[in-house]
Amino acid sequence: xxxxxxxxxxxxxxxxxxFIFTLLSFxxxxxxxxxxxxxxxxxxxxxFGSLNSERAAIAKSQSINKxxxxxxxxx
Amino acid sequence: MxxxxxxxxxxxxxxxxxxxxxxxxxxxxxIGLTEALILSPExxxxxxxxxxxxxxxxxxxxxxxxxxxxxxxxIAGYIFKLKNFFLISKSLAPSGLVFNIIALVTGSIWGKPxxxxxxxxxxxxTSMLILVLFYILYLVAWRIYGNNDKVFxxxxxxxxxxxxxxxxxxxxxxxxxxxxQPASVNILSKSSIHISMLYPLLIMxxxxxxxxxxIFLMKYNTELIKIKNKGLDRL
Numbered sequence: 001x002x003x004x005x006x007x008x009x010x011x012x013x014x015x016x017x018x019f020i021f022t023l024l025s026f027x028x029x030x031x032x033x034x035x036x037x038x039x040x041x042x043x044x045x046x047x048f049g050s051l052n053s054e055r056a057a058i059a060k061s062q063s064i065n066k067x068x069x070x071x072x073x074x075x
Numbered sequence: 076m077x078x079x080x081x082x083x084x085x086x087x088x089x090x091x092x093x094x095x096x097x098x099x100x101x102x103x104x105x106i107g108l109t110e111a112l113i114l115s116p117e118x119x120x121x122x123x124x125x126x127x128x129x130x131x132x133x134x135x136x137x138x139x140x141x142x143x144x145x146x147x148x149x150i151a152g153y154i155f156k157l158k159n160f161f162l163i164s165k166s167l168a169p170s171g172l173v174f175n176i177i178a179l180v181t182g183s184i185w186g187k188p189x190x191x192x193x194x195x196x197x198x199x200x201t202s203m204l205i206l207v208l209f210y211i212l213y214l215v216a217w218r219i220y221g222n223n224d225k226v227f228x229x230x231x232x233x234x235x236x237x238x239x240x241x242x243x244x245x246x247x248x249x250x251x252x253x254x255x256q257p258a259s260v261n262i263l264s265k266s267s268i269h270i271s272m273l274y275p276l277l278i279m280x281x282x283x284x285x286x287x288x289x290i291f292l293m294k295y296n297t298e299l300i301k302i303k304n305k306g307l308d309r310l
Contacts, residue, residue, distance in 0.1 A: 008123035018127045018181040040300040047307045
């Protein structure tokens with residue numbers, strides 16, 4: 001049964017390589033986008049941390065900034 | 076209506092959604108892979124090689140769909156001066172490009188046992204290759220002119236030119252005598268595909284659509300944080 005699924009009447013190499021290529025593309029794209037996201041988020045946190053209290057209060061008044069800071073571990 | 080597309084309003088949703096979308100995607104993908112690789116029947120003519128259809132066809136559908144959405148948003152964004160539409164388009168493009176490449180590569184792999192060749196300069200395949208070039212051109216334009224207002228005009232022109240290719244891709248198999256087979260799944264007329272193959276095809280399409288949604292959400296959030304980083308610099 002397992003050999004049948006792997007060999008697929010001689011078409012296994014074509015079928016499996018098409019599926020593996022697809023899944024590898026998915027994984028690579030996901031990893032790239034995640035790395036970009038983490039990089040930008042860390043940059044944001046570092047910049048926010050370097051603001052003085054007055055500027056930090058102004059930045060924090062924007063709801064989106066609060067959201068970014070509160071979602072640091074998401075995705 | 077456009078006020079609902081304000082980044083500040085939708086970030087609270089887009090920042091939380093990816094983890095749920097990822098979970099649903101993994102579940103649907105597992106069901107789809109089981110159906111596509113084990114449960115679905117082999118074709119009487121193409122035997123097991125027909126299983127490549129379950130990745131090739133959804134990838135092609137989604138890459139065409141994403142390009143159409145990008146074009147619509149770019150044109151609407153340019154007319155109504157809505158920068159967020161461009162941001163959505165930019166975030167959709169990477170998954171569109173990857174799906175287009177998947178469609179070409181898996182099509183090439185499928186071509187070898189079916190037609191006896193990896194590649195043919197056939198109307199459908201060539202027009203899909205041209206779509207990849209438009210995707211690359213679009214992404215390169217963002218990379219070059221990303222910090223310039225010119226980018227909105229340039230990307231709107233690129234997508235407007237590229238959209239001409241979409242109906243050519245769709246009808247190439249009817250207009251020309253091609254190696255590529257005509258469509259088996261039709262919305263308006265009767266589909267020639269058997270239900271036992273249509274079911275896994277639709278599940279895989281749903282999985283691929285969820286993956287593009289996941290990538291879109293992550294990319295969109297990244298773009299918003301990039302904008303906010305610039306905002307912090309100006310404080």
